[in-house]
Amino acid sequence: MTHHIFEAFTAFGFMRRSLVACLALSLSVTPLGVFLLLRRMSLIGDALSHAVLPGVAIGYLLSGMSLLVMGAGGFIAGLLVALLAGWVSSVTTLREDSSFAGFYLGSLALGVTLVSLRGSGVDLLHLLFGSLLAVDRQALTFIGIIASLTLLTLAMAYRAIVAEAFDMTFLKVRARHAPRLIHALFLALVVMNLVAGFQILGTLMTVGLMMLPAIAARCWSNRLPVILLLVVLTGMASSLIGLSWSWYQSLPAGPAIVLTASIIFLFSVLFGTEKGIFRFINNKVKGEEK
Numbered sequence: 001m002t003h004h005i006f007e008a009f010t011a012f013g014f015m016r017r018s019l020v021a022c023l024a025l026s027l028s029v030t031p032l033g034v035f036l037l038l039r040r041m042s043l044i045g046d047a048l049s050h051a052v053l054p055g056v057a058i059g060y061l062l063s064g065m066s067l068l069v070m071g072a073g074g075f076i077a078g079l080l081v082a083l084l085a086g087w088v089s090s091v092t093t094l095r096e097d098s099s100f101a102g103f104y105l106g107s108l109a110l111g112v113t114l115v116s117l118r119g120s121g122v123d124l125l126h127l128l129f130g131s132l133l134a135v136d137r138q139a140l141t142f143i144g145i146i147a148s149l150t151l152l153t154l155a156m157a158y159r160a161i162v163a164e165a166f167d168m169t170f171l172k173v174r175a176r177h178a179p180r181l182i183h184a185l186f187l188a189l190v191v192m193n194l195v196a197g198f199q200i201l202g203t204l205m206t207v208g209l210m211m212l213p214a215i216a217a218r219c220w221s222n223r224l225p226v227i228l229l230l231v232v233l234t235g236m237a238s239s240l241i242g243l244s245w246s247w248y249q250s251l252p253a254g255p256a257i258v259l260t261a262s263i264i265f266l267f268s269v270l271f272g273t274e275k276g277i278f279r280f281i282n283n284k285v286k287g288e289e290k
Contacts, residue, residue, distance in 0.1 A: 008247040017135045018253065019243055021143050021200050025209065026235030028150035029193045033214030034224075034231050035186065038165040042211055047104035048187070049194045049207040051081035053111025056198060061118055067138055071195050074203075078191035081107055086183075111203075131200075139199045146196040150189055161186060162224065201254040208258035209235060216265040219272025234264055 008015045036045050055077025059070035081103045088099040154161065164182045190210075197206030213234035217227045242257030249256075270277050 022239035028147040030231040030235040033210040047100040050104040050108040052078040057114035074195040205254040212261035216268035219268035
């Protein structure tokens with residue numbers, strides 16, 4: 001049975017490359033999802049995933065399907081939207097999520113329009129939903145470098161990122177401009193990983209792998225190290241199961257992975273030992289009995 005499940009990965013090189021790409025991405029995007037969740041910025045990850053599209057589209061118009069040019073364009077566009085949204089919220093009474101919403105909706109429309117100028121519907125679908133089974137060595141190297149840089153940065157700035165998420169006042173006392181710098185660094189990491197993910201999962205699906213395992217893991221524990229371990233394992237399990245599912249049922253690979261993560265999320269919301277619905281009901285019943 002096990003041999004049958006993994007047959008696609010042993011027999012086909014493109015399936016192995018897709019799996020390695022997803023596992024590498026799971027290592028870097030899922031911890032970022034946890035920190036977005038802790039900062040109550042879950043939907044900002046979604047906004048940034050749309051914000052990279054105009055840059056990717058401009059890269060596509062300039063050089064066709066050149067991964068490097070599209071990646072650089074996406075990174076610049078995503079970072080620009082993040083900085084503009086932050087600036088607008090600092091000089092007006094608008095909250096950051098409101099300004100993000102305004103910018104990302106415009107970015108999505110602009111990106112789709114730009115691709116439509118020269119590309120076909122197939123090209124647009126490729127950018128929005130990725131082409132996981134067409135991952136080549138260049139894309140694999142690109143994702144590997146970004147995942148390595150992300151993990152290295154998170155390891156070096158771990159305490160500062162945690163402090164900024166939980167106790168910004170303490171951080172401001174230690175260094176006045178530290179929160180702003182750490183926030184900018186963190187958003188740069190998020191954008192960088194969304195750019196890495198667009199090649200395999202598309203701009204619309206990458207955020208699913210970023211946020212769903214994070215929310216699922218939060219349902220099982222309150223301790224950050226445990227959540228970070230759970231989130232990586234959930235992301236990797238979703239990648240492996242989703243890819244296998246897509247192969248044997250002839251489903252699109254990216255959506256299959258995100259659907260798998262959604263099923264794990266729903267199971268965690270119901271049965272999670274920390275924030276699950278059944279735990280909440282059980283505690284309420286016990287409280288009423290007392």
